Amino acid sequence: MVAEEIHLNPFLIENGIECLESDLGEFIVQLDHDEPSHIVRPIIHKNRREIANTFLREKIAPDYNDDPETITRRARVHLREKYFLAQAGITGANFVSAESGRLVLVTNEGNARFGMAPVPLHIAVVGIEKIVPRDRDLALLLNLLGRSATGQQLTVYTQFINGPRSESQPSGPEHMHVVFLDNGRTDVLASNCSEILRCIRCSACQNVCPVYRQASGHAYRSPYGGPVGAVLSPILFGQRFPELADLPKASSLCGACQEVCPVDIPIPDLLLRLRDKGKKEKAPSRGAPPMAPFATLGSSPLFWRTAMTMSKAMNHLPIHVAPVAPLRNWLDQRTLPEWRGGNFRKWLRNRNSNSAT
Ligand code: SF4
Numbered sequence: 001m002v003a004e005e006i007h008l009n010p011f012l013i014e015n016g017i018e019c020l021e022s023d024l025g026e027f028i029v030q031l032d033h034d035e036p037s038h039i040v041r042p043i044i045h046k047n048r049r050e051i052a053n054t055f056l057r058e059k060i061a062p063d064y065n066d067d068p069e070t071i072t073r074r075a076r077v078h079l080r081e082k083y084f085l086a087q088a089g090i091t092g093a094n095f096v097s098a099e100s101g102r103l104v105l106v107t108n109e110g111n112a113r114f115g116m117a118p119v120p121l122h123i124a125v126v127g128i129e130k131i132v133p134r135d136r137d138l139a140l141l142l143n144l145l146g147r148s149a150t151g152q153q154l155t156v157y158t159q160f161i162n163g164p165r166s167e168s169q170p171s172g173p174e175h176m177h178v179v180f181l182d183n184g185r186t187d188v189l190a191s192n193c194s195e196i197l198r199c200i201r202c203s204a205c206q207n208v209c210p211v212y213r214q215a216s217g218h219a220y221r222s223p224y225g226g227p228v229g230a231v232l233s234p235i236l237f238g239q240r241f242p243e244l245a246d247l248p249k250a251s252s253l254c255g256a257c258q259e260v261c262p263v264d265i266p267i268p269d270l271l272l273r274l275r276d277k278g279k280k281e282k283a284p285s286r287g288a289p290p291m292a293p294f295a296t297l298g299s300s301p302l303f304w305r306t307a308m309t310m311s312k313a314m315n316h317l318p319i320h321v322a323p324v325a326p327l328r329n330w331l332d333q334r335t336l337p338e339w340r341g342g343n344f345r346k347w348l349r350n351r352n353s354n355s356a357t
Contacts, residue, residue: 001201002125002181004036004223005236019090020082022111024075031058037217037225039203040149045216088121089173094200095141096126096178099134102162103178106145106155113159122164122173128180129197141200144262146238148202184236193270196231198263205257205267210248220247227257231270234278245281248274254299308342315339 003009009030012019021027025042029035031054036042043078045050052066061074095104103124105112116122132141146152165172188197206212206226217225222233222244230247238244248271257267297303315338 001039001223003090006125006181006183007126008090009286020079020086021095022079022083022115023107024072024109026186027075027079028054031055031060035218038206039201039224039226039228041203045218062206074343079111080114084118086115086119089115089117089119090123092124093124093126093130093178094145097133097135097138098131100162100213102135102138102160104138104142105159105161106142106157107159108150108152108156110157113157116161116173117171120174122176124159124161124176124178126178126180127184128185129199131180145200145202148192148200148204148260148262158212183241188232188235191235192273193231193235195265196228196235196267196270197231198265199228200263201228204260204262208256208260210252210254210256215250219250222247227251227267227271229267231267234274245274245278248272248278305345311339311342 009019009021012073021030023042024038028043028046028051034043038044048068048071049285052061052070055061055071055074056064060078061071065071065074089112091105092148093103094106096102097104103126107113132138142154142158146154149155161176164174164176185197189193203226205228206217207228211218212226217229220226220229220233221241222229222237224232224236230250234244234247251268251271253268253271255268258265261267297307314336
């Protein structure tokens with residue numbers, strides 16, 4: 001996630017360094033010049049047919065085969081070759097213990113471990129919020145992460161890295177560098193939303209969020225989607241991308257995110273604080289128009305009745321040849337459902353008169 005955040009891969013490629021994602025999902029994202037849409041499942045927006053086509057196009061597979069096991073095996077053969085040629089392995093870290101300096105990395109594919117074994121250099125890029133005080137905190141946090149991210153008691157591979165390889169070790173990097181990344185995190189710490197730094201990136205809040213589940217991660221225009229992204233992105237990247245200030249509005253405030261969050265981050269409260277801040281700073285708004293016209297419509301019975309009657313006419317209007325370009329573009333991709341509203345009052349009147357007789 002941190003590499004996505006600082007656009008590390010495009011920077012390295014621009015500078016003539018071949019760089020390859022080793023996580024299967026991230027690898028597919030890279031092949032498609034796409035972006036991840038979920039913290040733990042980066043290609044949740046793709047299906048196996050799309051992936052099989054990508055492999056065929058990129059000549060990773062000799063023929064089209066959309067069997068998930070075959071896709072995985074083919075990716076493994078391709079990546080395995082690259083591991084042995086690599087000059088450096090770049091990882092993040094899920095946690096770093098301040099007590100021992102241990103770096104903790106969890107994966108379900110073993111890619112971090114495999115990627116580090118043959119390379120002479122290991123570089124870890126780690127957000128400063130990943131530092132935990134003591135080794136013994138790791139037991140709890142690793143358990144919380146596995147359970148909340150994928151329902152596992154523990155992820156399949158959990159690596160504790162103490163430094164470059166020792167003389168007694170047969171393989172591993174000879175050199176290791178750890179880069180601690182701030183990138184706005186101290187601003188978050190100083191803000192009234194500092195609780196979000198407790199996030200362990202388990203994605204549980206994304207999985208339950210009704211907005212994320214409809215909109216998908218790309219709608220959040222940041223590596224961090226869903227409820228955590230709606231809080232984190234405007235604070236981390238708001239200076240450069242002020243339009244992200246509209247993300248806290250993308251929530252029904254149902255509270256499901258806080259309920260599942262293993263570290264009990266009060267996400268709905270944080271979203272309200274950010275909305276308040278955006279209002280005070282008159283942050284730019286994107287997307288849906290303000291609710292004021294709807295409030296006027298909804299609070300006047302006369303306006304409401306007129307609008308309901310007129311809305312029936314929509315079924316007969318040639319909307320698909322709408323002269324307004326944004327509406328036409330929108331309708332090119334969607335079928336407007338037939339208007340069936342406006343009958344409630346009639347139904348209630350009939351019901352009342354029937355029950356009276
Ligand atoms: S905010 Fe909580 S639930 Fe969401 S990713 Fe972070 S730790 Fe997980």
